[in-house]
Amino acid sequence: MSAPVLSIITIVYNNVRDIERTMRAVLNQTYPHIEYLVIDGASTDGTKDIIARYKDQLATFISEPDKGIYDAMNKGLKLATGDYVLFMNSGDELYDPETVAAVFASGADADIYYGETEMYNENWESLGQRRHQAPEKFTWESFKYGMSISHQAIYIKRTIIEPYDLRYRYSADIDWIIKATRKASKIVNTRRYVAKYLVGGVSKQKHLESLKERFHIFTKYYGLLPNLFNHMVIAGKLLYYFLKHRRTND
Secondary structure (H helix, E strand, O other): OOOOOEEEEEEEOOOOOOHHHHHHHHHOOOOOOEEEEEEEOOOOOOHHHHHHHOHHHOOEEEEOOOOOHHHHHHHHHHHOOOOEEEEOOOOOEEOOOOHHHHHHHOOOOOOEEEEEEEEEOOOOOEEEEOOOOOOOOOOOOHHHHOOOOOHHHEEEEHHHOOOOOOOOOOOHHHHHHHHHHHHOOOEEEEEEEEEEEEOOOHHHHOHHHHHHHHHHHHHHHHOHHHHHHHHHHHHHHHHHHHHHHHHHHO
16 A cells, blocks of 8 residues: 555644744654645734745645634645645644654554644743543544544544534534544554644633533534533543642642
């Protein structure tokens, strides 16, 4: 079987500080079969000038107004032609230059590959592993106790994905991943760190609105009563996590 082509899509708007770091992490991959698409929302802060330096290494670069991050992501999906799709938005990074090669070496012809994520603050200092660790086995039900896999750490076969549902402004990625996972027959845990995630995105800035959307999404897939019970479990785990770390820091 020939090596799969990975479409990596970077969405950016006015992020001159971080865009080059994200792009270099993609362009420095040792895996040769990468189609790189950068979708800019008509930035005005110099971001476009930085992207233009690497234009010859990009499969696609567009800069135009959009209706928000998920509208921009849908533009990228329409233009992607690879066997798999990965979103690596501005500010985030592939974990190291061997990441993509290691992902595809972890199993043959999966519908989905996933791994672990390391968190970083705005000064690009490591905050360690996400509180929600990637599950040993991932199914469409794995999100019922929280988003256990980050958007930057999941590679999905293009034939099983759908456009993002633009009714959701902050959590459409959760809905998108669940939809794809329900169609997946083979899901491979790479058992390695695959992404570095810059904390403080839109879903964090609009945390309450994001939580409301997540509750609606989880209710749609898991049912109202199970979702209410699951959120009680989530609250208990969150309380235990903070109490445990408070004792550690005392």
